[in-house]
Amino acid sequence: MDSRTKQAHVYMHLSILLWGITGVLGSSISLREGVLVWWRLLLVSISLGLQILLLKRSFKVTKTQFYKMTAVGVLLMVHWLFFYGAIKYSNVSITLSCFSTTSLFTALIEPIFSYKKLRVSEILFSLLGIVGIVFIFYDGSDYILGIALALMAAFVGSFFNIFNKEIVLELPPDIVSFYEMLTGFVGLTILLPIYLHFFPDSVLLPSTNDWALLAILAFVCTHVALTLSLAALKYLSAFTLNLAVNLEPIYGIALAFILLGENELLGINFYIGSCIVLLSVVAHAWYVSKYEALA
Template identity: 35%
Template sequence: MQNDKLKSYISLHLIVFIWGFTAILGALITITADAIVWYRMLLAAAFLFVFIIFKKKSFRVPLNSFLKLIFVGFLIAMHWITFFHAIHVSNVSITLSVFSLGAFFASILEPLFYGRKVLWYEVFFGVIIIAGLAMIMKVEVNYLSGMLYALVSIILGVLFTLMNGKLIQNHDATVISFYEFLAGVFFISIYFLFENKFTADFFVLSYNNWMLMIILASICTAYAFTASVKVMKKLSPYTVMLTTNLEPVYGIILAYFIIGGKEKMSFSFYIGAVIILITVILNAIIKHKVGKKVQPISEVNSDLM
């Protein structure tokens, strides 16, 4: 059991590193945020379709679960649209730093979803992370609009993470992700049809954009998203959300070396990032020591969603 949890932690950190690179790709791809998400979800769904066929998995899910997957797909689409838009109106570092609030929201919402008590240290760590974020925000006020879009994005991210934590108990992670991505494409397509965005130019991407989009859809989406759903069989959504706070650290470092000058931030910004990193490490240590006091998702009541 402990070995399974350790493997899940290691897998989760690899996923979070990949997500940090996702933000870099979003900054480098030169099309609008909603178009990025449409292509991303469509291509990722195609990759997963081939994988499911190859593995001879069943596409069947009960109607009740299917409707939930459609709703989660909508949340995911809106989460990614606001995420990439935040990057475009600010930068990678600012957007990812706001994502540190995810742990705080998860510490409040997860007990409501799973019927367990609020754990004092989860709220405490969430407050520390807010303090780290406050250090960032007080010196980077020029990026307020990007911070607000990122805030909306992370709230949506917490919600779909909690819902997927329930769905993974009864369904295959690959199938869950496939239907959610298709639902996201459907909702964005409806919007594009009303806005007449499906023009000939919409389907013309540069070679560079195509290459970046394929990487984004395959490694950073089809693989990373499905794997993140799978690890929730062993780890709680709160732990997933708190570990995701390493995404700013990974992403900021990558952005600095790949994108350069635009990503160079103030000294207070980096102090805030270090606070987030230390908080994630402390959470992992406490989770390991308390052991069974914090139930994995597979052991909590699954009738609440």
């Protein structure tokens, strides 16, 4: 392994660790999920926009590309609403355990859009993931809404991954991310009055502590993490990166245990269920790599 590859592995794990922190930050920020996501989208849009300007890159895209990115931006916005809603209504550990089913949802849904045959193995791995969710549900029956929202976040996230794959092949990743963040922000801004009608107790302006956490969430855990992952992708395969991303729930849950003391709130069924879910995800990734190598 040469020095560039080693550095790429370091970048990869740093980016995944930063993504894992987002759950803890979301739990620590006092804002409701809708307002939190609104600020995150705004700050990241500004950050990416400034980067593109400083690098003197062109913002020009075709109408078709813009419409595609708008659709994906709305999916991203909905995905984050479900994700942070799940954290607010349960906790970080339960949310990340359920959220790790994203790759299984993707394996089931992607054949519909790519016209590929659904493999029996993907159904079996998904069923194994469902068994894990049942264990988590049994231990987290007080968090039914949070579990449901986390699964919805995983479901919507799978569509985001599928549709985003095509766009990233056409444009630089930072341009794609900028337009997706911006259109997601505009979409949520339009919906915000409706959201505030149903949640009138929502505070719009962050506190001093929230500002600090939002800055870390937007600039470090989103912008920097994205930059590191893209730098790693230059020297690592997409599969290597995707397989490593499965470590995000583990990093996030470990941080929730250390920083939030969530291990004191969870029973044995949560640990069994989480292990089953993570096993299904890692086993599926391993099986895909072996299958593709033989194909």
